[in-house]
Amino acid sequence: MRIWVSRLLIMSVVAMVAACGGGGGSDGAGNSLGGGGGAYDPAPGNVAKLAFVDANNQPLANAEIKLVSEAEAKKAKMAKSAGSAGLTFPSASTFPDFSAVAGLFLDEKGELDISEIVPGIYFVQLTHNSVQVYHIVQIAAGNAVVLFSITMPISCDLSSCTEVDSIVGSLSGMVYDDKGPIEGAQVSLGAGTATNGAYAVTTTNAEGEYSLSFNVSKDLAETLATSTLRAVAPGYQTSSQAIEVNSGSLAGVNIKLEKAEQDQGSVLWRETFEADSATRDLWQKEGGLAETRWQYLNAGHGISNNLVGSYVKLAPGDLSAGALPQALQGQVSYWYGDVTQGNFIGERDQDGSVNDDGGLSVSEHQGGLVSPSIDLSEESVPLALSFRAWWEIESVNPNENGFDLMMVQVSTDGGSSFENLARLNPLADPESSLERDAIPYSNAGFNAPPVNAQQEPISLDAYAGESDVVLRFVFSTEDELYNGFRGWVLDDVVISRTEGSFPLYEGDGEDEVGGMEPMAKSGLAGTGKRVSR
Known part of the structure; x- marks a missing residue:
């Protein structure tokens, strides 16, 4: 026995x-x-x-x-x-x-x-x-x-x-x-x-x-x-x-699942990034590189990761052949990456690169996507932020030492200063005997194909009553390692009268991420220290 x-x-x-x-x-x-009576039940x-x-x-x-x-x-x-x-x-x-x-x-x-x-x-x-x-x-x-x-x-x-x-x-x-x-x-x-x-x-x-x-x-x-x-x-x-x-x-x-009651008043602000959006041209892009930055991902784009099969691998069951997804809703999404390479490696360090190294950049980089001002002065709690997301990053450090950070930040002074609201990176820290350099971690999990997913609501209760709220979505590689993956796609940003349930950032809200202030290099936002596998 x-x-x-x-x-x-x-x-x-x-x-x-x-x-x-x-x-x-x-x-x-x-x-x-x-x-x-007569309602459907799955047949056992x-x-x-x-x-x-x-x-x-x-x-x-x-x-x-x-x-x-x-x-x-x-x-x-x-x-x-x-x-x-x-x-x-x-x-x-x-x-x-x-x-x-x-x-x-x-x-x-x-x-x-x-x-x-x-x-x-x-x-x-x-x-x-x-x-x-x-x-x-x-x-x-x-x-x-x-x-x-x-x-x-x-x-x-x-x-x-x-x-x-x-x-x-x-x-x-x-x-x-x-x-x-x-x-x-x-x-x-x-x-x-x-x-x-x-x-x-x-x-x-x-x-x-x-x-x-x-x-x-x-x-x-x-x-x-x-x-x-x-x-x-x-x-x-x-x-x-x-x-x-x-x-x-x-x-x-x-x-x-039960049908939801139709409540058109629950959504108080929305950005779809579609051509008919009155505010999409008011969004600003910060940081990034000449080609690797926040930019539109249009339906029918045909962009694929050119490092797949040489420096990075697709997850089992990923039938995309390395293609970026189409727009997550409608015809247009935002994406942090390079349209010519289909990833966020930026300038590749060709002298130091070897097969299956995950993609070695010449330097770290980061970029922010900044919303126009949002007036919440007449709003009361509950308030929450949600959006559609699709992302694929490195799997070497999916823990408190995380890299390829995806941060959501908020400002109450029109964008003069920001504090960290939430970090999307996982803390699951899975165990594997494989070399992880070329293996992805996605919003579906460890070594799983990315999915077009609805972000769990993030509470904005602390900002109810504020008149000059600005959101910033930040992607930061934090270093030059394992940057050959497909990055972060964002769409359909919504503020609604909903309870937030996603964990709020617990680190120092004034910390820096990369070279943009304030983004985090401590606590849950990453320590900037590699943990060898």
């Missing part, structure tokens, strides 16, 4: 109800109940295909797996798990001896077509390149997902693998309303200030299905136990539910 106390499951959903303020309820199995079903990826989101091609259900393990007295109490999921205190269990081999995609797997708890042993790791998974009774993607605590390169000692796993389910599945809903896992917002983000497919993969430092284990599962979609109330996250994979967490 294998004792495995440190790999305790997983997640427990503290609440699995519909959107905030919505009707309906939960059957306690991850399947929300309809709000009225069995999983028919498993997909296994490592902690870097890479498919575990040709790996061997062994599966034992909890029922089989108990019958053979091979393992124990804590019983499920209400909405608390079970946890493994021991893993079975898999020596008598038949092995199954994954295909080149790391997938396995298998007889339908009924809901329940399963123990998994995976062997790849002579390394064995163990994992516990659960398929909830309300599961409607046919393909279950499982993230394993192992990190592999072309010839070897290493077990990782971090919080690794996955979460999948469906987002729906009374009429059926919702395509394009945004689903995220976050743990507040400790992770600086979401540490995994995705959007639902045409069937309303989502799958989140995470790899977070074990130093944040206590914080992950108070994570939030958040789902948003245009025209719907935001769903925000407490969920306890630990190492493991879970399928069948379905989220019902």
Whole structure:
């Protein structure tokens, strides 16, 4: 019998109800109940295909797996798990001896077509390149997902693998309303200030299905136990539910969204950057380089990162071939980068560059995008800022020592001085055996393809009543290393009468970032010190 106390499951959903303020309820199995007669409910079903990826989101091609259900393990007295109490999921205190269990081999995609797997708890042993790791998974009774993607605590390169000692796993389910599945809903896992917002983000497919993969430092284990599962979609109330996250994979967490009441008065200021915007020409650009700066990203642009395949890599599953996204909404977005290179490297240090070095610049650089003055003198709390964002930066230091900083700043004196409001960079600090120089970190997570996402609202309550508010969006490389990624795209900037929930910047608001004042080089805004991997 294998004792495995440190790999305790997983997640427990503290609440699995519909959107905030919505009707309906939960059957306690991850399947929300309809709000009225004839309302849609996901049809529970069995999983028919498993997909296994490592902690870097890479498919575990040709790996061997062994599966034992909890029922089989108990019958053979091979393992124990804590019983499920209400909405608390079970946890493994021991893993079975898999020596008598038949092995199954994954295909080149790391997938396995298998007889339908009924809901329940399963123990998994995976062997790849002579390394064995163990994992516990659960398929909830309300599961409607046919393909279950499982993230394993192992990190592999072309010839070897290493077990990782971090919080690794996955979460999948469906987002729906009374009429059926919702395509394009945004689903995220976050743990507040400790992770600086979401540490995994995705959007639902045409069937309303989502799958989140995470790899977070074990130093944040206590914080992950108070994570939030958040789902948003245009025209719907935001769903925000407490969920306890630990190492493991879970399928069948379905989220019902309720229609939002039409309240045109909730939006009090908006910038779309479209040609018909009365204020888009009032925005100012500061800093940057001759070619690498804040500039328009027009629909149909055809811009691609020319360093992909030589100095930087795309995340697994990124089918863009290195192309920048089209406008995040409408026809125009803003982007910090170079249209000729498709990245933010600026002038490349060709003498010092080597393949897969992430892109070496001659020097660090930074630039700010500054809004026109915004009058909030007649406004009261709550107030919040949100926007659409897409970003891809380095993955070497996704922690308090972060680089490629993305800061949001605010001024109350018309732009004469600024203070830091929020930093978008993650603090998840994932573990990996790979050289990270060429590997991206995006707004979807570690080594994940970037997504067009709605920024979690950032509170502006402190600025209610101010008459001369100016916003500044700052991108700063902080140094010359790992600058070959695609950067930050920004669109649809909105101030609304909404509660803010994204963590506010906690460092010294007067600190500097790069050469622009005030941006941060301490606290959450980065220390300017590299941590070697």
